[in-house]
Amino acid sequence: MGFFIPKAIRSAADKSKLAMSYLLTAACFLLIAGNVAVFLFFPKIAAPLAIVLSNAITVVLMLVSIRPLSRLIQNEFNAKAKELVDRQEAQQELQDRVSFLESRNRELESRIDTWAQTASVPTNVNFTFKVETMTFDKKGYIVKEEPLERFLEDPTYKLSDKKGVFDRITQWMDNLAHPGDKKVLYIGKYYIKASIGLDFTKIKFSVDGGVLTLFGVKFAKLNDLAIDPEPDDVNHCWLVNEDFDGITINNSELYREFTEVYASIREKETDAILEGEVESLCEHYTEVFRRNLTERFPGIEFCDHIEDSSATWYSLKEHIQDERIYPIASNMFLMADVLSGYISASPQRRLSSPGD
Numbered sequence: 001m002g003f004f005i006p007k008a009i010r011s012a013a014d015k016s017k018l019a020m021s022y023l024l025t026a027a028c029f030l031l032i033a034g035n036v037a038v039f040l041f042f043p044k045i046a047a048p049l050a051i052v053l054s055n056a057i058t059v060v061l062m063l064v065s066i067r068p069l070s071r072l073i074q075n076e077f078n079a080k081a082k083e084l085v086d087r088q089e090a091q092q093e094l095q096d097r098v099s100f101l102e103s104r105n106r107e108l109e110s111r112i113d114t115w116a117q118t119a120s121v122p123t124n125v126n127f128t129f130k131v132e133t134m135t136f137d138k139k140g141y142i143v144k145e146e147p148l149e150r151f152l153e154d155p156t157y158k159l160s161d162k163k164g165v166f167d168r169i170t171q172w173m174d175n176l177a178h179p180g181d182k183k184v185l186y187i188g189k190y191y192i193k194a195s196i197g198l199d200f201t202k203i204k205f206s207v208d209g210g211v212l213t214l215f216g217v218k219f220a221k222l223n224d225l226a227i228d229p230e231p232d233d234v235n236h237c238w239l240v241n242e243d244f245d246g247i248t249i250n251n252s253e254l255y256r257e258f259t260e261v262y263a264s265i266r267e268k269e270t271d272a273i274l275e276g277e278v279e280s281l282c283e284h285y286t287e288v289f290r291r292n293l294t295e296r297f298p299g300i301e302f303c304d305h306i307e308d309s310s311a312t313w314y315s316l317k318e319h320i321q322d323e324r325i326y327p328i329a330s331n332m333f334l335m336a337d338v339l340s341g342y343i344s345a346s347p348q349r350r351l352s353s354p355g356d
Contacts, residue, residue, distance in 0.1 A: 130200065131197045131200065131333065132197040133198065133219070134339075135193065135194070135195050138277070139189070139190060139192070141187060141188065141189055142187075143187050147183050148182035148183060148239065148255075151258070151262070156265070157261050181241070181242045181243070185238045188235050188267060189229070189230075189234060189235055192271075193225040193227050194224050195221070195222045195223045196221055197222050199220065202216040203316040203332075204306070204314060205314055205324075206313045213300070214303075214328075217332070218286045219281075219283075237260070237263035238250075285339065289336070292335060297331070
């Protein structure tokens with residue numbers, strides 16, 4: 001309530017000042033008119049004195065009326081200015097609204113156009129059936145320490161290029177500042193997580209001379225799974241100096257590119273080895289799977305390449321109801337499901353076929 005009382009008082013004061021300005025201005029004009037009328041109706045007053053008195057009184061009255069008159073003009077100007085500002089604000093608000101509606105309209109038109117284009121294309125839904133039998137999950141650290149001299153002449157590690165005069169001076173100064181044997185120390189955390197299984201969409205079969213041959217019956221990596229690195233992981237590649245005082249880290253710019261290249265090569269090397277482990281695991285389970293399927297259905301054969309084959313090949317997905325392949329496909333599904341619970345990787349252990 002305390003906020004509204006001063007505002008109300010100010011409003012009342014402004015109104016009283018405005019009314020007083022009107023009264024003072026009107027009084028001044030009345031006095032000027034009276035001044036003119038007196039000298040008009042009483043011409044017997046001495047003419048020179050009348051002119052002087054009339055002008056003097058008029059000037060005085062005008063000076064008196066300037067302040068209230070200026071207040072009235074200022075008030076009218078403020079009213080017009082406020083009206084103009086309000087009109088501009090309303091116009092700007094209207095323009096903003098129009099801009100928003102135009103932008104929204106363009107967005108909706110774009111959506112309708114995109115929907116129309118996609119809807120006009122015939123829909124082709126391809127069902128895929130993959131059986132994920134296991135997840136390969138591995139993580140750990142690779143730690144390597146090697147002498148720097150092993151890489152000085154290898155162009156891969158960017159040190160053999162540094163043979164200019166400036167490079168030699170820099171190396172000489174670095175040897176003075178960092179005496180001792182120089183070694184590269186690499187510590188890197190590695191992760192791999194992938195799903196392994198059978199992709200039945202890639203399996204094909206052919207029948208030639210009564211022999212049914214299967215292509216694509218092979219375990220493989222289906223997907224790379226998401227990995228969340230741990231916050232306390234350690235990944236470093238340093239050039240260190242080792243002498244009788246101990247080991248120090250060499251942060252010279254001369255070897256910065258070398259440590260970056262070394263770390264990158266070790267990472268790629270580790271990735272390749274891990275992918276090799278996945279492939280080896282897939283090959284082992286492929287062998288186990290094929291052996292058990294052959295024991296269940298003697299006479300079937302497997303092949304890994306059909307580029308040079310003259311036989312007619314059929315997609316298992318499109319001909320799964322074919323009586324020649326249906327019982328084998330059903331057993332493959334069952335065996336793949338059984339293999340998903342297969343714990344031991346020992347080649348001595350075989351899967352049991354249904355009915356054994």
